[in-house]
Amino acid sequence: MQWAIHVAEPSEIKPGLTLRDVEALSDSPRLRPVVSLVANLICEYFGQVSFTRAVFGNEFCEHLIPDRSRLEQMLEAARRARMELTFLTPYVSDAGIEKLVPLFEMLGRDGASEVVFNDWGVLNLLKRDFPRITRVQGRLMNKSLRDPRVTGVYATSEAPTATLVSLRRSSLDSSSYTKLLSDLGITTVEIDNLPQGNDLGFTEDAMTANVCVPFGFISTSRICMAAGMHYSKREKFQPGAACHHECQTHLVEYGYTNSPFGNRDQKFYLKGNTYFYAHSEAMLRSLFEQARAGLVGRLTFQPRLPMTWRRENI
Amino acid sequence: MKILAPISSLEELEMLAESGAEEFYCGIVPREWMDRYTGAVWLNRRSPKGGSLESLSDLRHLVESAHARRIPVFITLNAPYYTAEQLAWVTELARKLDSEAGVDALIVTDINLLARLSELRLGAALHVSSVAATLNTEAIRFLLEFGPSRVILPRSLTISEIERITGACRERVEIEVFMLNDGCAFEEGFCSTTHHHSVGAFCTNLSEMDAEFEASRDRALSPRQQSRLRRNLSHYREWVWYVNGNGCGATRTGLPYGPCGLCAIPDFHRMGVASLKIVGREASPFKKMASVRMVRDIVDRVRSGATKLVAIERAKSLRGEPEHCESGFMCYYKVDEGR
Numbered sequence: 025m026q027w028a029i030h031v032a033e034p035s036e037i038k039p040g041l042t043l044r045d046v047e048a049l050s051d052s053p054r055l056r057p058v059v060s061l062v063a064n065l066i067c068e069y070f071g072q073v074s075f076t077r078a079v080f081g082n083e084f085c086e087h088l089i090p091d092r093s094r095l096e097q098m099l100e101a102a103r104r105a106r107m108e109l110t111f112l113t114p115y116v117s118d119a120g121i122e123k124l125v126p127l128f129e130m131l132g133r134d135g136a137s138e139v140v141f142n143d144w145g146v147l148n149l150l151k152r153d154f155p156r157i158t159r160v161q162g163r164l165m166n167k168s169l170r171d172p173r174v175t176g177v178y179a180t181s182e183a184p185t186a187t188l189v190s191l192r193r194s195s196l197d198s199s200s201y202t203k204l205l206s207d208l209g210i211t212t213v214e215i216d217n218l219p220q221g222n223d224l225g226f227t228e229d230a231m232t233a234n235v236c237v238p239f240g241f242i243s244t245s246r247i248c249m250a251a252g253m254h255y256s257k258r259e260k261f262q263p264g265a266a267c268h269h270e271c272q273t274h275l276v277e278y279g280y281t282n283s284p285f286g287n288r289d290q291k292f293y294l295k296g297n298t299y300f301y302a303h304s305e306a307m308l309r310s311l312f313e314q315a316r317a318g319l320v321g322r323l324t325f326q327p328r329l330p331m332t333w334r335r336e337n338i
Numbered sequence: 339m340k341i342l343a344p345i346s347s348l349e350e351l352e353m354l355a356e357s358g359a360e361e362f363y364c365g366i367v368p369r370e371w372m373d374r375y376t377g378a379v380w381l382n383r384r385s386p387k388g389g390s391l392e393s394l395s396d397l398r399h400l401v402e403s404a405h406a407r408r409i410p411v412f413i414t415l416n417a418p419y420y421t422a423e424q425l426a427w428v429t430e431l432a433r434k435l436d437s438e439a440g441v442d443a444l445i446v447t448d449i450n451l452l453a454r455l456s457e458l459r460l461g462a463a464l465h466v467s468s469v470a471a472t473l474n475t476e477a478i479r480f481l482l483e484f485g486p487s488r489v490i491l492p493r494s495l496t497i498s499e500i501e502r503i504t505g506a507c508r509e510r511v512e513i514e515v516f517m518l519n520d521g522c523a524f525e526e527g528f529c530s531t532t533h534h535h536s537v538g539a540f541c542t543n544l545s546e547m548d549a550e551f552e553a554s555r556d557r558a559l560s561p562r563q564q565s566r567l568r569r570n571l572s573h574y575r576e577w578v579w580y581v582n583g584n585g586c587g588a589t590r591t592g593l594p595y596g597p598c599g600l601c602a603i604p605d606f607h608r609m610g611v612a613s614l615k616i617v618g619r620e621a622s623p624f625k626k627m628a629s630v631r632m633v634r635d636i637v638d639r640v641r642s643g644a645t646k647l648v649a650i651e652r653a654k655s656l657r658g659e660p661e662h663c664e665s666g667f668m669c670y671y672k673v674d675e676g677r
Binding site: 051052053054115116117118119120121142143144145146147148149164167168169170171173174178184186187189190191193194195197198199200201204241242243244245246247249250252253257258259260261262263264272273274275276277278279280281282283284285292299 | 422672
């Protein structure tokens with residue numbers, strides 16, 4: 025199994041990274057406990073691991089797509105550290121597709137790069153114009169329900185069996201889908217660690233599963249609350265509206281205390297246009313057991329919510 | 339440019355057709371699905387307890403009556419995904435919808451189901467649901483490999499984005515856009531939450547939760563920054579109220595509230611958009627009828643050559659309460675009135 029780190033800065037890509045190095049990248053007092061929990065549990069399950077891949081980019085917002093020079097810096101840093109590089113891409117409008125083309129041209133020249141797509145249009149672009157780039161299906165293309173308000177309830181023994189089985193699976197359960205992916209040149213998929221648990225049976229169909237820890241996404245939108253900050257009220261909350269990366273200045277923590285079920289102490293995190301949940305210790309232990317059993321191809325440690333933008337511009 | 343109306347029973351058909359509906363869509367959830375998966379796993383994008391027919395015979399009668407009026411009927415099979423077991427079941431249901439009920443199109447989200455149905459070469463056409471999040475021209479080019487005759491664009495696209503997509507694709511595929519009623523605070527195809535009645539929609543649920551702000555990189559937020567963030571959050575929650583059909587409200591004259599694209603009809607007519615979708619299979623018959631009448635009123639004016647400004651003025655007067663139009667929060671699309 026490969027270990028990867030999600031980076032925000034070229035300086036974070038360096039050889040010999042330790043779990044404590046990665047843990048130290050957390051810059052949020054509210055999120056630091058879960059980042060430390062992951063570091064400790066990785067150490068418990070796998071010992072000191074070696075990070076051989078850097079992951080850069082984001083899956084949720086086309087306004088956070090980096091420019092060429094930023095990507096070039098990342099590629100250069102990865103080369104120096106002898107690490108592989110994965111570039112994450114979000115769902116996009118036509119304008120977003122145009123932003124990605126020069127980046128893919130650069131990655132295509134590199135030859136060893138991998139792109140995670142979260143949009144059929146991005147896949148089409150990669151397939152048609154950049155066949156040398158390795159294509160990975162992103163977690164947004166995996167449609168499993170991941171609503172922490174309710175799905176945790178189905179991970180109990182009282183839940184109806186067929187319902188739980190369905191909620192732990194996705195289209196990947198179907199061999200016709202894994203064949204379709206395979207025909208499209210895709211042999212790796214990214215998935216979230218679900219509150220209700222994951223059925224990774226699809227990995228028997230020659231499909232590799234990558235998982236990020238410790239944050240899963242709940243929902244995302246082209247309409248961004250943070251971007252509304254600098255608009256007059258009537259102009260706020262327009263789809264795809266231009267922004268000044270206001271999302272980089274803060275996060276919002278929501279406390280869910282009135283659940284009709286027993287799970288009344290949940291927290292959800294909003295960063296920019298996307299809501300996230302943090303993995304619980306039980307979820308992490310369950311995932312790491314599956315990883316130890318050989319069902320996971322790569323674990324990516326994300327010490328921050330994966331919504332970062334270059335710092336010097338903020 | 340057709341008017342696509344939701345329908346959930348034969349009893350609604352005559353009223354909606356007389357009001358101006360030119361296409362119908364509905365859902366079907368046979369009892370066996372509910373028995374196997376309970377209310378937690380939805381066959382289509384509506385709760386099994388609302389908005390869907392239960393039997394093929396009911397649907398067949400509805401389709402026959404609609405066809406007698408030359409109105410096509412489309413069926414939603416638009417869950418975000420189906421497991422292997424469900425896929426086999428839904429594929430068989432699709433065969434029956436085609437051969438026994440005679441529906442005109444199947445509305446599909448899951449690309450795995452789309453590929454399967456494409457191979458079957460059914461008589462029914464295939465429409466790609468808005469839940470497939472087809473946000474760009476490249477995505478439509480990709481999906482065309484699976485033979486859909488129509489793509490429903492997500493409501494989060496802007497007028498200019500829709501124009502660009504329509505210009506590039508309308509010769510090869512019909513484009514359908516949202517016109518009236520429910521909104522979605524999130525990108526529908528990338529929202530992994532449920533609207534299950536036990537918890538409600540995540541977006542409205544968030545408006546009831548305590549929210550705390552944390553500055554990035556271990557900094558502190560000044561009181562002024564806190565105040566600005568709180569004010570923006572308050573505006574956002576107001577916007578979510580509009581997205582949710584103005585709190586599921588109605589005007590003083592009983593007309594439905596909620597997200598609206600009436601002012602964009604002249605633009606869609608010019609672009610060659612094929613169909614205008616009214617949302618709300620689960621809505622009351624009166625709400626459906628009133629919605630169809632509002633859309634038909636503007637469409638008729640545009641078809642007969644009314645200018646854009648005249649159509650927009652009429653649209654605002656139909657909505658009845660200008661303060662909501664003026665808020666800017668009730669519009670699906672930001673229309674350039676001068677163009």
